Amino acid sequence: MLGGVEGEPLARIEEQLRSEVGENWQTDAEVLKGRNATRQEHGLPLLGETERRPAPATSARRPLWRRVLGR
Secondary structure (H helix, E strand, C coil), X not given: CECCECCHHHHXXXXXXXXXXXXXXXXXXXXXXXXXXXXXXXXXXXCCCXXXXXXXXXXXXXXXXXXXXXX
16 A cells, blocks of 8 residues: 555556566565655655664763763
8 A cells, every 4th residue: 555545546656566567566675765755754664674672761960980081
């Protein structure tokens, strides 16, 4: 499903991609790049990647060894 588009309109989009890119349109690097750019804009995980966990929150305070050594 593509932004609420399904059925015949989605089939026309797929057919256009197939005619312009070829049968491997679903794995074509340029098509994936464009699809991932759109997914990123909407906060969705990228295609072909596993969902990443957010990094742990960091403390604003430096570790003791850095404070002692002045680093």
